Amino acid sequence: MKLEAQNLTWSARQLPIVSDVSVSIKSGEMFGLIGPNGSGKSTLMRMLAGLSKPQKGVVELDGISLKQTSRRQIAQKLAFVEQQAETQDLIKVRDAVELGRTCWLSAISPWSAHDTYIVDTALRSVDMYHMANRSWHTLSGGERQRVHIARALAQEPSVLLLDEPTNHLDISYQVSILDLVTQLDTTTVVALHDLNQAFKCDRIGVMQAGKMIAIGTPEEILKPKFLEEVFGVCVHTLIDPNNGKTVLSFHSVSSGREHNMRQVI
């Protein structure tokens, strides 16, 4: 399913947070979103998910505007994992994942064995099946993140939006969750803070101060000089001797530049 955004604009108290962002994400594509903290990635994702209404511009799923789609229909096509979603309720892991089935159920089609099967499969795919009966408040940050992803998978979405999904995960789950997402046939938009993870994407969009300043393949985008401009750090590329792939390495900016910055401030 194709996800298209045209001229998305969102501001808070006259301050532009996202300005005039257009992007077209192809069916089955894995699209990475990178950019410094506060560059507007989450705000853009919320608009793509239909959770906040753009003040200008439209979001279209396969050519149909989200404005003309009910919340239920959107949820059947598109699942969103927020950067943070917490609860005080004494809810169980399985309960949380079952919430993903909400968009498929109604008074006429109540819970069935099929739904249980989907939930089990989603739990297994994030390796949380053995913890299905654990209480939410006993889980670690990474385990909670995996449950949220399982909830999104239980929606059986064609489009998956993940806002920094690897944030709380230890290294093995960072790798496995990203591999899982890469293998899915769904169209995926994923905000990433680890630039090395962005190599796994088909294309990458770069956000800076609310604008999408570049879109391209990892090879085009993840260039030291460009990243230095966007993130303000020194970037070197290394070659992984095991598989010959490029790896990025980061250092703080040279003391000379730091000195300049102090003078500016």
Add this chain to the structure above:
Amino acid sequence: MTTTVETEPVIQKTFDWSRLYWPLAGIVAIFAAILAGLMIGETQISAITAFKTIANKMWSAGYDIDLIDQGILWEYRLPRAIVAASCGAALAVSGVVLQALLRNALADPYILGLSAGASTGAVLVSIAGFGAGAISMSTGAFGGAIIAFIIVAGLAKLASGRGGAAQFVLAGIAGSQLFNALTSFIIAKSASADQARGIMFWLLGNLSGVRWFDVVTAAPVALLGVFIVFLHARSLDAFTFGTDAAASVGVAIRRVQITLISITALLTAIMVSIVGSIGFVGLVIPHAARYLVGVRHKALIPTAAIIGAVFLVLADIVARVIIPGQVLPIGVVTALVGAPAFAIILIKGQR
């Protein structure tokens, strides 16, 4: 992360009769409480007499029983017990709804000022003569409850920018104070000394004036309200991780919020206009129900309704018998039980 390929199991559908045990137990509990409400009081009346009276009245069975007993049972105690049960169920379910939608364990119609607003509306109509007889007391109470909620929600939003959880309760306290002051003002200005005494007693929750006429309003409204809320059980579950998460899984959040908060306001308003404002039921009963059946609303809503109904019928019995020759306002009894329970919830919440 293993991806073992599994085929979907085929499960034969058979009806599981054990699923009926709990609903049946609940209904039995409500009937038992109502029976206790019929038997216990200034004069004790036996269960046999109670059953015979009901048979006489409903099927003209023609049993020979004391006419005074029959009168007390049928004209006073039975309508009173049914209204108490309806009121308890309505308030408890209102608490469940508000706690789920506002993501706040301390939300209930009383704390959020709905009851206070309903009281003001009711007093405005009944004492100050607002609407010149064209508006019923229940309508006035409903209007008051809705206005109170809008003011409280607006205040909470202004205070936090996003209608945060703690702000809602603080705004509710401010709203309650405002509406209680308005109520007192109206009473002081318009009521005679006798009226004022009666009204003050009624405001604390009083079932003494309840007749069959009130049952006809309270019982259907409570049943219908609880049923509509029950139909939204899945949507209420979806609010567990907040409104955004609810929207993400396909809940039309605006429509659900407006529908359910209106129902809560209606339930509260009808109950307040009949029995006055009764505190703590909406707050404490949902927690008791969660303790028994967990947080999923499909089980929580009926459980809270049943416990609320039983609790208020029993509270009314206590209110009638605890001081011989005198009836305590039921709100005093629920507060005596509810306040310590509220303290426990507060302390546990800080865990």
